[in-house]
Amino acid sequence: MAVxxxxxxxxxxxxxxxxxxxxxELLAADPAAFQVKFRKMAAxxxxxxxxxxxxFYADLERDRHxxxxxxxxxxxxxxxGDLHAENFGTYMDSNGRLVFNVNxxxxxxxxxxxxxxxxxxxxxxxxxYTKALSDEQISALVRTYATAYRERIHQLATGAKNEEVPxxxxxxxxxxxxxxxxxxxx
Numbered sequence: 305m306a307v308x309x310x311x312x313x314x315x316x317x318x319x320x321x322x323x324x325x326x327x328x329e330l331l332a333a334d335p336a337a338f339q340v341k342f343r344k345m346a347a348x349x350x351x352x353x354x355x356x357x358x359x360f361y362a363d364l365e366r367d368r369h370x371x372x373x374x375x376x377x378x379x380x381x382x383x384x385g386d387l388h389a390e391n392f393g394t395y396m397d398s399n400g401r402l403v404f405n406v407n408x409x410x411x412x413x414x415x416x417x418x419x420x421x422x423x424x425x426x427x428x429x430x431x432x433y434t435k436a437l438s439d440e441q442i443s444a445l446v447r448t449y450a451t452a453y454r455e456r457i458h459q460l461a462t463g464a465k466n467e468e469v470p471x472x473x474x475x476x477x478x479x480x481x482x483x484x485x486x487x488x489x490x
Contacts, residue, residue, distance in 0.1 A: 319359060326358035350430045357386040357411055357423070360425060371427055374416050385411030387420040388427035394488050397471070402489050404472040404481060 310318065321422060331338045353360070379388070391408040425446045432435040432442035459469050470476045474485050 319486055322359050323356075324364045348429070348434060350427070352436055353427060353430055354388055354390060360418065360423055360426070361415070363418075364422065371418060373418060378418075379416045380414050381417050382412060383415050383417060383420045384409060385413050385415075385420075387424040389424070389431055390427075390472060394485065401473050401475075404477065404485060423448070 327338060341355060345352045377464045386408065387406070391406060392404065394402055394404050395407060397403045415488060428445050428449055429442050432445055435444075460466070472481055472485070474482070474489060477485050
């Protein structure tokens with residue numbers, strides 16, 4: 305079931321209601337900080353997207369059943385909560401290795417696993433749009449992400465241990481990611 309169509313006025317009211325719930329108390333406590341946040345969000349569609357996970361999930365909540373891949377188990381798993389392209393980065397793991405992986409887990413919570421997939425796919429599409437890529441190129445990037453996700457889940461579902469599917473490190477990365485890791489480590 306799709307989200308029902310709304311008028312521009314209804315949508316504006318929905319957005320304000322979500323923002324009031326998500327930011328209202330903090331905004332009242334420090335209006336200047338939120339003036340800066342909202343100005344940053346106004347800079348681009350991607351900046352707005354980054355700053356409004358609450359709105360993204362409020363929209364998904366309206367269509368809670370979420371599709372054929374969700375059931376009682378898959379609809380209640382730990383998700384990142386704000387999975388987008390700028391929430392990936394490098395850090396040193398417990399063995400002192402430079403790793404490229406997801407970071408910034410401050411919005412993690414229990415929800416449908418598909419929400420992280422949808423949020424990241426949308427972020428890839430927005431970045432492609434910002435970079436003036438064609439619709440075909442953007443679709444190819446989103447498909448590449450979905451395929452990589454599916455392959456990783458298949459590996460884990462068929463018995464691979466997490467450590468058997470290595471993280472991206474200086475030893476395992478390839479191409480532009482490896483070049484970035486080398487640059488960071490120097």
